[in-house]
Amino acid sequence: MVISLNNADHQNEEDPGSYNDNSQGLYSLLNSKTNIEACKSFLHDDNSRIVEKHSLYVSQGEFSIIDFATTHSISWIGTDGATTCHAVVLLGDNAVAVTHIDSPSSVDNVFASILEEMDGGVFSVFIVGGFTDEEHSAPISKKLYRYFRNSPNEFSINLWCTLDQNSTFLANMFYPICTDVVFSIADKTVFKPIYKYTGPELPLRHVKRYNSSRYFNMFDRRTGCIIIHPFEFELNPNYLPVSVASDKFISRSFIYFSHCEPSNFCNEMRNFVLFFSY
Numbered sequence: 001m002v003i004s005l006n007n008a009d010h011q012n013e014e015d016p017g018s019y020n021d022n023s024q025g026l027y028s029l030l031n032s033k034t035n036i037e038a039c040k041s042f043l044h045d046d047n048s049r050i051v052e053k054h055s056l057y058v059s060q061g062e063f064s065i066i067d068f069a070t071t072h073s074i075s076w077i078g079t080d081g082a083t084t085c086h087a088v089v090l091l092g093d094n095a096v097a098v099t100h101i102d103s104p105s106s107v108d109n110v111f112a113s114i115l116e117e118m119d120g121g122v123f124s125v126f127i128v129g130g131f132t133d134e135e136h137s138a139p140i141s142k143k144l145y146r147y148f149r150n151s152p153n154e155f156s157i158n159l160w161c162t163l164d165q166n167s168t169f170l171a172n173m174f175y176p177i178c179t180d181v182v183f184s185i186a187d188k189t190v191f192k193p194i195y196k197y198t199g200p201e202l203p204l205r206h207v208k209r210y211n212s213s214r215y216f217n218m219f220d221r222r223t224g225c226i227i228i229h230p231f232e233f234e235l236n237p238n239y240l241p242v243s244v245a246s247d248k249f250i251s252r253s254f255i256y257f258s259h260c261e262p263s264n265f266c267n268e269m270r271n272f273v274l275f276f277s278y
Contacts, residue, residue: 004122004156026145029157030165038158039165042128043177045192051076051182052196056098056219059202060085061209063099063110064219065117071185072224078182080195081265082129084136086144086162087181089190090114091124096183099215104143110215111147117217126159126183126190131176132167159190200226202268203275207233243273 029035055076058064066077079087079100090097090111097114101107115123127144130137141162148155167174182193205218211233220227242250247266 004154023142023145025149026142029145030141030160030163035157035160036165039161042159042161042190042192043166048192048194049076049182049184050196051078051193055182055195055197057195057198057202058098058100058218059198059205059209060100060102061106061215062205062218063097063114063215064217065095065097065114065221066185066219067095067221068185069094070221070224072221074224075185076182076193077185078180078190078193078195080180080193080198082179082181083176084130084133084140086127086129086137086140087179088144089126089181089183090118091126091158091183091188092118093121094119095221096185098183101140101144103213104139106213106215107140107143107147111151113215113217115153120153122154122156124156124158126181127157128159128161128166128181128190129176129179130162130166132164132174137163201228203272204228206268206272207275239273243270245270 053075054073055078056064056066056074058077058079060079060081064077066074077096077098078089079098082100085100085102088099088101090099095118097118099110099114101110125148127141130140141160148157161178166177168177169175178192180193180195181190183190205228208216208228208231211231216229218226218228242253245253250266250269
C-alpha cells in the first residue's frame with residue numbers, strides 16, 4: 001500500500017543515512033519537503049491551545065475514538081508527555097482516534113482495535129513525539145511506518161513530527177521539541193496543547209496500563225462515559241519508598257531520559273504509589 005503524503009504518493013527511496021535497516025522509506029518521508037514544512041508549521045505555531053473543559057485526555061497505553069455525529073460535548077481529544085513515545089491521531093470521515101504508543105510491539109494490536117471501530121476510506125495521520133534516539137524512539141517510528149505500508153487500509157500522512165524533525169541539541173544532548181498534541185473537533189486538525197486537566201482517575205488508569213500489555217479503549221463513544229474495566233493489582237512493597245523519594249532517585253529508577261520528561265513526572269509517580277498505599 002502506497003502511503004499518501006499530503007495527497008502526494010510516497011515511494012521508497014535510497015537512504016544514505018543512518019536508517020539503513022530497511023527504513024529508507026521512513027527516512028525519506030521524514031525528510032521530504034512536504035513533511036518538513038508541516039513539522040515547522042506545527043512546531044512554530046505560537047497559538048497553543050489551552051485545554052481544560054470539554055476535553056478527552058488519552059493516557060499512555062490507551063486509545064479513544066470520538067464520533068463527529070455524537071461528540072458528547074467534547075471539543076478536544078489528545079495526549080501529552082510523548083518523549084520517546086509517539087502520539088498518533090487517526091482522522092477518518094466520521095470519527096477521530098487518538099492513541100499514545102509506548103512500544104513498537106503494541107502497534108499492530110492497537111491499530112487493529114481502532115480500525116475495527118472506524119469506517120473505511122482514507123485515514124489522515126498526524127504523529128508527534130519521540131526524538132533523535134535510536135534505542136527507544138526510532139523503533140516505534142519504524143514499526144508505525146511498516147504498519148502503514150503493509151496495511152490494506154489507505155493512509156494520508158499529514159504530519160510525522162518525530163525523530164530528527166522533533167529534536168533540538170542543547171548542552172551536548174538531544175531533546176524533543178514537542179511531546180504533546182491535541183485534535184480540535186471543530187477545526188479537524190492538530191495543535192500544541194497546554195493541558196490544565198488530564199483526568200479523571202489518572203493514577204488508576206496508569207496502574208491498569210502497567211498491569212497489562214494490552215491497550216484499552218477508555219471511552220465509550222456511545223454513552224460518553226470513561227470506562228475503567230475491573231482488574232487485579234497488588235502493589236509491590238518495594239515501590240512504597242517512592243512516595244517519599246527524591247526527584248533524582250525517581251528519575252534514575254524510572255526514566256530513560258530524565259532531561260526530557262515533563263516537570264510533573266516525579267510527582268505523578270509519588271501520587272501513583274500513594275494512591276495504592278491506603
